Amino acid sequence: MQGNNDNRLRILAVDDEEVMLNLYRDALSLLNRKCRSEFDFEVTLCRQGNEALEAVRKAQSREKPFAVVFLDLKLPPGPDGIWTGEQIRKLDPYVNFVIATGYFDVDPREIALHIPPEDKILYVQKPFHIQEIQQFATALGAKWQSERLLRKVNIELEKKVKELGYSQKKLMDNQSKLENLNNQLLETNNALSVLSKNLNRTRKEYEKRVLQRTKTFIIPLINKLQQAENIKGYRIDLDLLVNYIENLNSDLSNEIKIAHSLSTTEMRIASMVKSCMSSEEIATHLCISLATVKTHRKNIRKKLNLRNSGISLRAYLESEIGE
Numbered sequence: 001m002q003g004n005n006d007n008r009l010r011i012l013a014v015d016d017e018e019v020m021l022n023l024y025r026d027a028l029s030l031l032n033r034k035c036r037s038e039f040d041f042e043v044t045l046c047r048q049g050n051e052a053l054e055a056v057r058k059a060q061s062r063e064k065p066f067a068v069v070f071l072d073l074k075l076p077p078g079p080d081g082i083w084t085g086e087q088i089r090k091l092d093p094y095v096n097f098v099i100a101t102g103y104f105d106v107d108p109r110e111i112a113l114h115i116p117p118e119d120k121i122l123y124v125q126k127p128f129h130i131q132e133i134q135q136f137a138t139a140l141g142a143k144w145q146s147e148r149l150l151r152k153v154n155i156e157l158e159k160k161v162k163e164l165g166y167s168q169k170k171l172m173d174n175q176s177k178l179e180n181l182n183n184q185l186l187e188t189n190n191a192l193s194v195l196s197k198n199l200n201r202t203r204k205e206y207e208k209r210v211l212q213r214t215k216t217f218i219i220p221l222i223n224k225l226q227q228a229e230n231i232k233g234y235r236i237d238l239d240l241l242v243n244y245i246e247n248l249n250s251d252l253s254n255e256i257k258i259a260h261s262l263s264t265t266e267m268r269i270a271s272m273v274k275s276c277m278s279s280e281e282i283a284t285h286l287c288i289s290l291a292t293v294k295t296h297r298k299n300i301r302k303k304l305n306l307r308n309s310g311i312s313l314r315a316y317l318e319s320e321i322g323e
Contacts, residue, residue: 009039009141010064014052014084015072015100020126021045024070027133039141049075049084056091066095067144068137073101073111082106085115094147095120096140102126214245258320261303269296274317 013024046052073081
């Protein structure tokens with residue numbers, strides 16, 4: 001995430017005393033030479049707060065930030081350590097501080113108010129040993145490195161969450177589109193169903209008209225022509241015409257074929273049978289005798305080829321004739 005070498009830790013030491021700066025340099029150089037640490041320390045030394053602030057700016061701009069800042073509270077003649085630490089914290093929220101001082105005139109709680117948070121500040125009293133510098137640099141460096149890796153993981157997780165959120169939104173959008181398409185298909189299907197019913201109704205009405213005209217006009221006319229003496233030479237043609245008309249009528253719906261097979265009275269009685277009316281009820285309704293109704297029913301069964309079939313006339317009519 002930051003820096004080119006994950007094992008490289010950059011340390012900033014700020015002190016106005018030359019001997020202290022040498023101590024920081026020697027302690028961390030010795031640690032590098034003896035390979036006593038998993039990290040490779042790179043030390044930057046500054047005498048004044050403004051100089052240290054500039055070093056932090058450059059490090060941030062190069063994406064090579066400091067992991068630890070050793071900071072003296074007294075930095076004459078320039079700004080003191082509290083001001084310097086406060087400005088550094090504004091530039092780098094993740095760096096750890098080791099506050100080093102030989103005085104007791106500053107309350108650590110006041111330092112924490114200016115250079116928060118407290119978990120990124122340690123205090124050490126001068127004079128201190130070289131081993132302390134090494135220990136602080138190693139421990140705080142490892143802490144800084146762990147926090148850096150944690151931030152990297154968090155960034156990756158946030159990225160994955162955003163990608164997941166985008167995928168989920170895209171999935172919901174697609175689902176919404178599919179639902180809209182499904183609704184459109186349902187509406188289209190309903191419209192086609194209505195159209196089909198209307199077309200079927202129109203077809204049946206047309207078939208009825210064709211059958212009615214055929215039965216009441218064309219067939220009687222042909223039969224009359226067949227009886228005429230002066231056109232005997234056309235009888236074969238007339239027979240062919242009758243066969244053609246009968247074949248044409250056979251392609252009509254069952255309801256139309258049934259209507260073609262039955263007389264007007266038989267068709268009326270068939271409709272009443274289909275409506276679950278008994279023979280007695282039909283006789284009363286038509287003002288005819290029960291025997292006449294039974295005769296009509298026998299003729300209907302004969303014309304529909306239902307004699308000795310064991311099939312109920314009402315059941316047959318319900319299955320062959322629509323609503």
